[in-house]
Every structure is written in structure tokens, then in C-alpha cells.
Amino acid sequence: MTVKEIMDQAKDKMGKSRDVYQRDMQALRAGRANPQLLDRITVDYYGEPTPINQVAGISSPEARLLLITPWEPKMIPEIEKAIHKSDLGINPMNDGKVIRLVFPPTNEERRKELTKVARKGAEDTKVAVRAIRRDAIEQFKKLKKSSEITEDDERKAEDDIQKLTDKAIKEIDEVYAAKEKEIMEI
Numbered sequence: 001m002t003v004k005e006i007m008d009q010a011k012d013k014m015g016k017s018r019d020v021y022q023r024d025m026q027a028l029r030a031g032r033a034n035p036q037l038l039d040r041i042t043v044d045y046y047g048e049p050t051p052i053n054q055v056a057g058i059s060s061p062e063a064r065l066l067l068i069t070p071w072e073p074k075m076i077p078e079i080e081k082a083i084h085k086s087d088l089g090i091n092p093m094n095d096g097k098v099i100r101l102v103f104p105p106t107n108e109e110r111r112k113e114l115t116k117v118a119r120k121g122a123e124d125t126k127v128a129v130r131a132i133r134r135d136a137i138e139q140f141k142k143l144k145k146s147s148e149i150t151e152d153d154e155r156k157a158e159d160d161i162q163k164l165t166d167k168a169i170k171e172i173d174e175v176y177a178a179k180e181k182e183i184m185e186i
Contacts, residue, residue, distance in 0.1 A: 001139065001143075003140065003143065003149060003153065003157045006136050006139045006140065006157070007136070007157070007160060007161065007164070009136075010132050010133065010135075010136040010161060010164060011164055013132045014129050014132055014164060014165070014168040015168070017125050017128045017129055017132070017168070018125065018129075018168055018171050018172055018175070020125070021121055021122065021124075021125040021172060021175060022175050023039075024121055025118060025121065025175055025176075025179045026039075027039065027040060028114060028117065028118060028179065028183075033060045033062070033063060033064050033065050033066045033101065033103050034060065034066075035053070035058040035059070035060055035066060037066070037088065038051075038052045038053065038058060038066070038068075038083075039051065039053065040086075041082050041083065041086045041088075042082060043055055043075065043078050043079050043081075043082045044078055044081075044082070045075070045078070052068065052079060052082065055070060055071060055072070055075050055079070056068045056069055056070040056071060056075065056079060056099075057069040057071070064102060064103040064104070064105065065100060065101070065102055065103070066100070066101040066103070067098055067099075067100060067101075068092075068098060068099040068100075068101070069097070069098045070098075070099070073096070073097065076094050076096070076099060079092070079099055080092045080094060080099060083099075083101070088101075090102070090103065106183075111183050111184055114183045115180050115183050115184065118176055118179045118180060118183065119176065119180075121176075122172050122173065122175070122176040125172050126169050126172055129165055129168045129169060129172070130165065132165075133161050133162070133164075133165040136157075136161045137158055137161060140154050140157045140158060140161075141154070
């Protein structure tokens with residue numbers, strides 16, 4: 001494996017780690033209705049587990065309300081069942097045509113709890129990024145030991161992987177800061 005391949009692989013893994021954290025933060029309920037909260041919930045659609053957004057239209061007409069409009073009215077009970085099974089903690093209400101999810105305002109204690117969850121996720125993601133950096137550095141050392149690269153090449157590669165790591169950690173911090181700001185809004 002070459003230095004470039006190792007760098008590309010590390011960059012890809014760091015990007016995936018950041019993307020997973022970002023997706024997790026989008027699913028974290030901050031008191032505001034967000035259609036992405038339903039992305040992970042699947043519905044039994046003719047025996048196949050199918051994401052809700054593929055069997056219904058989802059809109060947010062108000063800050064604390066999600067409106068789910070199934071394309072087939074007979075899907076309403078299935079969608080309700082899937083929402084009850086999920087960890088959303090919201091009770092769906094339907095009028096025979098649409099399902100309403102009303103999000104209660106979060107109190108200060110809950111908002112602080114949510115920021116702790118977001119911070120822990122950010123720290124866990126940073127640890128994963130640093131582990132990717134460590135693995136890449138070990139691979140550089142192996143290349144140096146087998147005389148495939150020079151000591152200068154190894155040092156440059158380590159500097160480059162550190163820059164990549166710093167950039168990934170900065171992006172993770174930005175995602176966390178944005179989520180914290182969203183959570184602490186009243």
C-alpha cells in the first residue's frame with residue numbers, strides 16, 4: 001500500500017465518521033419538529049420494512065408539528081405502529097387522512113441533557129478519528145521499516161495525516177456547536 005492510498009483511506013474513514021455523527025445529530029430531537037427525525041423509522045409495507053418517507057409525505061407546517069400524509073390511507077395504522085415502536089416518545093394522532101406529531105417544548109433540564117448527549121457523541125467521533133490517524137501512522141512506520149519510503153517521506157506523511165485529523169475534528173466541533181445552539185434555543 002502506498003502513502004497516497006493510506007491517506008485516501010484515512011480521509012474516507014474520517015469523512016464517514018463525521019457523516020455518521022452528523023446524521024445522529026439530525027435525529028436528536030431538540031424540541032423542534034424536523035422531518036429527518038423519522039428517517040430511521042421503517043414501516044411494514046406489504047411485508048417489506050420501508051422508510052416512512054417512501055410511503056408518505058412528511059411536512060413541518062409549524063415549528064413543533066410534523067404532518068405525515070400517507071399515499072395510501074390504509075398505511076395510517078402501520079405508520080402509527082412504527083412510531084409507537086420507535087424511541088421518539090411522541091404519541092401520533094390521526095384524523096383518517098393524516099398523522100400529526102406534536103412535539104412538546106423541552107424544559108431547560110432536558111435541553112442540558114441533550115447537549116450532554118451531543119457532546120458525548122462528538123467526543124466519541126473524535127476518538128474514532130484519532131484511532132484512524134494512529135492506524136495510518138502505524139502503516140507509515142511499516143512502510144519505513146520495509147524501506148518502501150524514506151524517513152523524510154514518513155515525517156511528511158505524518159504531518160499530512162495530522163492536518164487531515166485536525167480538519168476532521170474541526171468539522172465535528174462545528175456540527176456539535178450548531179446542534180448545541182439549536183438545542184439551547186427556546
